[in-house]
Amino acid sequence: MKTAAPTTLVVNGRRLRIPAGDRSKNLLTFLREDLDLTGAKRGCGIGVCGTCTVLVDNKPMRACRTRVADILGRSLTTIEGLAAPDGSLHPLQKAFIDCGAIQCGFCTPGMVLAAHAFLLKHPEPGRDEARRAISANLCRCTGYQQIIDAIMAAAPSYKKKE
Amino acid sequence: MDKLNEKAWRNDAAAKVTGRARFTDDIKLPGLVHAVPVYSDFVHARLVDVDTAAAAKSRGVVRVITARDVPGSNRCGQILKDLHVLADDKIRYHGDVAAVVVAETRAQAIAAAQKVRILAEPLPELLDPEAALAPDAALVHEEHGTNLIHRHVIRRGDAARGFAESAHIVEQEFRTPFVEHAYLEPEAALCRVRDDGVVEVRGSMQHPYSTRRFVAEFLGLPLARVEIVGTPLGGGFGGKDDTAALVCARTALAAWLTGRPVKMTYDREWSMRESYKRHPYRMRYRMGVGADGRIRAVECRIVADGGAYCSVSPWVTWRSTVQCCGPYIVPHVDGEVLSVYTNNVFTGAMRGFGSPQVNFAIEQLVEMAAEKAGLSGVEFRRRNMVRQGSTTVTGQVLEGHAVSMSEVFERVLAESGYEAKLKRSSRGRGEDDYYGIGLAMSYRGVSLGAEGTDFCAAVVSVQFDGSVLLEAGIHENGQGAESAMILVLAEELGIDRDRIVYRRPSTSAVPDSGTTVASRATIMGGGAVSRAAAAVRLQMAGAVAADLGCRAEEVRFAGGRLTAPGGRDVGFAEAAQRLYRDQKYPYALGVFPAPRVDWDESCGQGRAYFTWVYGCQAVELTVGRRSGRIRLLNAWAAHDVGRAVNRAALLGQFYGGMAMGAGYGLFEEVAMTGGRLRSLNYDTYRIPRSIDLPEMNAIILENRDPLSPSGAKSIGEPANEIMAPAIANAYFHATGRRRFELPIGGEK
16 A cells, blocks of 8 residues: 655644645755744754754754655654743753753754753663763763753653653 | 752853754844855965856856955954955965855855856965975065064073073973864854944854954944844854954945845854964973972973964964963073964964963973972972962062962862872883873963953943843853853842843943953953942942931842841832932943053063963873773863852853863864865864763862952863863873873874
8 A cells, every 4th residue: 555755744743734845955954944943053064063953753863964855744853842832941951951051052952852862762871871872962162061960960850751 | 058059040041942042043134145255275376366257147146245345444353454354465375265155045155156266376385384484485474574473582580590500301392283163153144234324243253342343444334333233152262253253244245235134154164164273383392400399490482373364373372471381480481482374274262372282281391300300290290389479480479369279289189089090000001901190280361461451341220120231241152151240240239130131232332341252251241240230339329328327338238128237128129219219320331440460572571460260180091002092081170260150150161171171182183284174074173072071070269369359260261271281191191101292192
């Protein structure tokens, strides 16, 4: 049985129909320019720095190296979709603030999403695992230590969910 | 006292963690067009023609701009006006911009940029600074008459006598490479000409006031007609001075010529190609030590590659001159520090500003000298370090603040267990991977020192309802400067920090306060805020003192209330309202002029900085016996910051500074061939990842600085400038081999 290729994309919980002309677009450009979701940043454009990290079905992906067509039919989460609909912060976002994990903030959206994807799968991480979990995301400001603090601080809130 | 368990706080954290914070490239304006730079493939050439005809006809192109279109001065610079905003006479390095293409979309602009043809006659390429000093060398800037940008000297005592009195002499050459700031946000600018005739500039830059100068001169406008509006910045580390201002100037010209709002956002490759780097240094040092283990004399000759433009080379190398002997007492010094034009990428400000290079040399040299004198590095440092009342190598007596060199040093020794671990260090022996611990220390002159006029302004305006607006001439670079100033103000006015809004500063609202560099944000900005708060306190206290039955100066500001010694009190908002009813404003402009310094350039002597920060860092590592791979195990840092204003942000500076220093020590290096960069993105320029770093231990020392109105000093650069030599010393204690050139290696 053949199924029609999907033509929609769920972005932060909302299903969007993607016009044919947009499907070949670079996902990062599409998010930033067409949807005005500018939380994902373009830091390198070659998939190395991680500032464009978004989650596709809760797995981290590099938006700068992805075409819209590659993820049609799937569920996309950007940093704008992490807080509750009423605007209250996700426990991980609170932990980033409380632990001093934010400086210039340019890596923060990608870093939070990478950490979120990790904690969904590993709600009881050791510090070393948390350190490894963000090794694909660059930060030039913090030395990562307070980001790791934040991941460890937020972890219990993930366990409760299960 | 349990401040360590306090939750961190920043005024911009919620916006940044939700993606709401709008950096320059995130902002859109109606009718926006996009600009991109055009480079040539020359490294040094005489420019014949920039042919824009084909590009101008390309799809979507609005305008192609070259030096011919500049209405004002095409030359700018903070010290020498040798930067050509758009190449006109020559190409001086591979990152020179010859044209700017403006098009309806960024993709169209990029496509059209390929069609600009640059005709030029190649000139001899000067890629080695010492060769560039040869009398017959070609000149990078003919009108400068020489490739020597600047030469600083330092002469104290009689070096020849000092060496004659020495029982031990060590001599060594050290080298450091070009290093990239690697801020995660590439350069970006967004400009429009407003209906009031003002050119409004937003951009990724850390020095709004000099950007304003660059833009105004380039467009031929008075300063009042250019307004730089503060915008979140994705990292600077000293790197968003000149290049960022040039990007703003070119974008402003595009807006001026097209009448449309213009955005120019750099690709990483353009950013790395064009932006200035940390200076590579070649340093020849000689140190003489007496039989008593005390340093008698130091001689040094340092050559810094300034690249194609002066930028702030004379200031960077000045700090190297002042700090060339590290935090040690040396009676006889003879040194010179040269900065030289070449056709390499130009070099300028980067976190540390001339200190990371000399620290790499001197902190190894003292250990080499100690060994020769039969002393441990620890004992040698104890004998030679500066203490309260010591005279520095520039003749400055260290007084008026706590000289805590010994305090930070001993704390790091104790908390790292240094001496026991040093005994366990392999020194190239054993079967397993080599293990070692090492340390380095420094003192660092705070703020600009004798580099130039140093003062800062802040405006505090209490509103009718008791809420407070604060603006200061300090830029938020991501370090938390705004939050620090809010916290200083909250404390001074005795109100909750949530009552204060930090208004994104505009160059049109706050007087020129200089650049947010030199770790001066907290000390200078905080100083100005303290001064403004003191004035507002006096105004408010004066209005209610009679009612409270006391004198104005007796009124205490705490808990959101103004309280007399007898206990009668009035709410903060009520006191503000009283002033308004009396037709007075609770409003003040606070100014903090840095205390006086003095300098004699002819001999490199003087009171260089008004105060100093003392710091020490240690690191424990292993080196793979076969792989040569260096793994950092633990790191410690102790810095006397005067006063911790925002503890979490302060820790962030400790960790971030150590991390950047670790990258400098281990693997950071801009690769170049024939003046062309091979490191153009994060795949070819490696910065530390989380897994490259150890757990870091921060030791905060607080000796309130009497010369700082807020009591606070600095941390951004102190934290960054000694990790590389600590790693080098640990590497030696592990392997028994000294490394005199950075980076000292990762995998081999």
